[in-house]
Amino acid sequence: MxxxxxxxxxxxxxxxxxxxxxxxxxxxxxxxxxxxxxxxxxxxxxxxxxxxxxxxxxxxxxxxxxxxxxxxxxxxxxxxxxxxxxxxxxxxxxxxxxxxxxxxxxxxxxxxxxxxxxxxxxxxxxxxxxxxxxxxxxxxxxxxFPAERIERVLRKAAAAQNAHPELAPHLDRFRNGGPPG
The missing domain is CATH 3.10.450.50 (Nuclear Transport Factor 2; Chain: A,)
Structure with missing residues (x-):
């Protein structure tokens, strides 16, 4: 085709x-x-x-x-x-x-x-x-693909995404005990 x-x-x-x-x-x-x-x-x-x-x-x-x-x-x-x-x-x-x-x-x-x-x-x-x-x-x-391989790929993608500086304000609020209230 x-x-x-x-x-x-x-x-x-x-x-x-x-x-x-x-x-x-x-x-x-x-x-x-x-x-x-x-x-x-x-x-x-x-x-x-x-x-x-x-x-x-x-x-x-x-x-x-x-x-x-x-x-x-x-x-x-x-x-x-x-x-x-x-x-x-x-x-x-x-x-x-x-x-x-x-x-x-x-x-x-x-x-x-x-x-x-x-x-x-x-x-x-x-x-x-x-x-x-x-x-x-x-x-x-x-x-x-085996589940373990898919998990490895997705964890790597999540880590790369979460390393972007633009996401820091979203993730920082969960550090040190999480968001208020």
Whole structure:
């Protein structure tokens, strides 16, 4: 089956216009499913960051291209569908549906599908940072990973999330005996 990308309508204009962000989404998804690391990298600023939910952050065009190759080494028959997009100007958001078949030695041929949200931080018409939010556990259980392995991955993700300085006010209130009252 051919790898496909779809961008559905429903884009709200908040800056440069809906067509610009829709084109970016289409090109981004097409580069990912086609394993076009050079093309994907060129969509990013030279210091751009692709923060992948499985493989972590990759900074710079060469690192992004290498991450995409790893992506395709571990999976195939990708499909990426963006929808409910809002974007333009300096930031864009889009919900997505993503699916692939595993090439991992411990899960060969297993289909995986999940939904999430992508965040694009833009600068000078290029992606300065891409991040995504999805339920890693939902994806990993479809690979039939042992519970201990899934727990390890999720604990690592929770630790990375909780290390962000922006979360300190949320977590600090529970230290030293918890919140008042």
């Amino acid at each position: 051919a790898e496909r990308t779809i961008v559905k309508s429903g884009i709200e204009d908040v800056g440069q216009g809906p067509a610009v962000f829709a084109e970016l989404l289409q090109a981004f998804a097409a580069a990912v499913v086609a394993n076009d690391g050079g093309g994907l990298g060129q969509m990013f600023t030279p210091d751009g960051i692709y923060e992948d939910g499985f493989f972590g952050p990759h900074a710079g065009r060469e690192a992004i291209a290498a991450m995409l190759q790893r992506f395709h080494d571990t999976g195939g028959d990708y499909r990426w569908e963006f929808f409910d997009a809002v974007g333009g100007g300096a930031i864009g958001y889009a919900r997505f549906r993503f699916s692939y078949v595993s090439r991992l030695p411990e899960s060969p041929g297993r289909p995986v599908a999940f939904e999430g949200i992508s965040v694009f931080y833009l600068r000078d018409g290029l992606i300065a940072r891409y991040a995504e939010i999805f339920d890693r556990g939902l994806a990993l259980v479809q690979l039939d």
